[in-house]
Amino acid sequence: MMLKSKQKTIEEHADEIRKMLDCNKILIQLPEGLRWKAGEIIESLEKRGFEAIVSGGRCFGACDLPLKEASAAQVEGILHVGHRPFYVNVESEIPLYYYDWPMEFEIDEEAVSNEVAKLKEERIGLVSSVQYIEAAKKIAEVINKTGKDCKFGGYVLGCWAESAKTLFNDGYEAIIFVGSGLFHPLGFNCKYVFDLESGEIRNIEDEQMKWQMRKYARIAKAKDAKTFGIVISTKTGQKELLARAEDIKTRLEQNNKKAFIVIMDEINSDVLSQMKVDAFINTACPRVADDIWSKPLVNADDLDLLLND
Numbered sequence: 001m002m003l004k005s006k007q008k009t010i011e012e013h014a015d016e017i018r019k020m021l022d023c024n025k026i027l028i029q030l031p032e033g034l035r036w037k038a039g040e041i042i043e044s045l046e047k048r049g050f051e052a053i054v055s056g057g058r059c060f061g062a063c064d065l066p067l068k069e070a071s072a073a074q075v076e077g078i079l080h081v082g083h084r085p086f087y088v089n090v091e092s093e094i095p096l097y098y099y100d101w102p103m104e105f106e107i108d109e110e111a112v113s114n115e116v117a118k119l120k121e122e123r124i125g126l127v128s129s130v131q132y133i134e135a136a137k138k139i140a141e142v143i144n145k146t147g148k149d150c151k152f153g154g155y156v157l158g159c160w161a162e163s164a165k166t167l168f169n170d171g172y173e174a175i176i177f178v179g180s181g182l183f184h185p186l187g188f189n190c191k192y193v194f195d196l197e198s199g200e201i202r203n204i205e206d207e208q209m210k211w212q213m214r215k216y217a218r219i220a221k222a223k224d225a226k227t228f229g230i231v232i233s234t235k236t237g238q239k240e241l242l243a244r245a246e247d248i249k250t251r252l253e254q255n256n257k258k259a260f261i262v263i264m265d266e267i268n269s270d271v272l273s274q275m276k277v278d279a280f281i282n283t284a285c286p287r288v289a290d291d292i293w294s295k296p297l298v299n300a301d302d303l304d305l306l307l308n309d
Contacts, residue, residue, distance in 0.1 A: 007103065009035065014044035017099055023076035025051040026097075029059055029066050034101065060268065061157065062086035062098070063237025067276035084130050086237040087160050096150040100130040105138070105196065107109065112142045115201045119192070121174045123149045125167030130155045133195060136178040139194065158287045161188035176201065180186065186211045196200045211290075218289065219305050222296035225278030227260040228252055229299075231267055233284035241283045248300060255307050269293050270282055281306075 004068075005167030025047075035054075042052045053073050053143055055066040062083035077095045084098050116124075124143060128136035136152050137176060139254060143150035151172065153286045164175050167233050168189070176192040177185035185193050193202050230248050232241035252259040264271065268286050272280060272295070279296040282288050286299045 008102075010040050010044050013099075014041070015050060017079065018048045018050075020099065021050070021077060021079065023095060024049060025074075025076045026079050027066060027070045027073055027077075029055045029078065029080045031101075032057060034081060047139075060235070061159070061237075061272065063088070063090075063159075063235050063285065065090060065092070065096065065236045067069075067092055067125075067170055067236055073080050079279070082131070083157075083158050084155070087157075087162075088237045088248065091222050092236075100133075102134060103131045104131075105135040107135075107142060108139045108199075109142045111199065112139055113146050115199070116146055116148065117144050117196075118201065119148075119174070121148075123172045124151075125164065125172035125175045126150060126152045126178055126194075127154060127156045127164050127167070127175060127190075128152075129157075129163070129184055131209075132179050135196065136194075139178060156184055156188065158183055158187050161213055164188045164190065173203065182207060183287075202270050215289070215302070216305075218296045219298055219302055222279040222298045222306055225296065226257060227277045227279075228257055229262045229272065229275055229277040229280045230259055231262050231264070231266075231272070231280055231282050231284060233267060234263065234265045235284065240253045244283050244300060248283065248303060249302065251307065252281075272297075 028041065029230065042054065045052050053075060055069050057066055062080065063086050065078060065080060071094065075094065077097055078096045079099060081099050081101055084100055090096065107204065108303045123249055126136050126140050133155055140150045140152040151167065153167040156164055167175055170290065174191040175189070176194050177190050178194045178196065180195060180197050182193070186208065191203065191205060193204050195202055230245045232245045249259045249261060267284060269292065279298065280296050281303065283300045286301065289297050291301050
């Protein structure tokens, strides 16, 4: 395997967190992959003088912070693990601290070079999720040694890929996502995935095509809808939603559609399926639409495609 993980210990992570926090009583928000280690993490932090409480709610990203829980627990700070600050400013009376839980890897340069030699493109851009930034930087250095032009553009989120767009604008022929899984790379025009679990570069154009086909199928089903529910979220980082929803409602009504606005914290099919509408317009996280819905759910950015013949 070309990548060998060099995992930091809980103690090493706790030392890094200790340096960044300027408070003593904290609420910790952990991603699903680390919740099983919550006890160890708290024990390590308590050794360093913290009083820690764990948020038990689900977390969908840097836009989704436990502000109500933090206020109820009367903590002095919120430690959000797994992301960096959201690209939209999040207002909070309680100080916010982000720790991305970085992952380190030893790189087998020969194996990486052999894998990259399979690609026909000469100018390659790399992006990654926040945990794998350092691994992606090392891989970019190795690729440049092969004679290809490679640049690491930065990290991407499921809903935000400006770093990838910048690479395309700079003339890079293809983007490789460094990480694991397809959630992030399916969110933008990504051609390859450098799978850190298998150590292989994989072409995902077929998966991208299927993802696009599902998107246009949702839009096609929603074209015949007469009544719409316009969904907005109360998640901390998802602003602009009410004003946008009102504009969408006006546009739908101008096109002889009926519409009303639905506000909720966690958008889920069980609740929405009970409403007597033909389809939904989603103004919140665009990746919500990737889930399975009993009725068509179309993202707000695709409204023009929905209303145009």
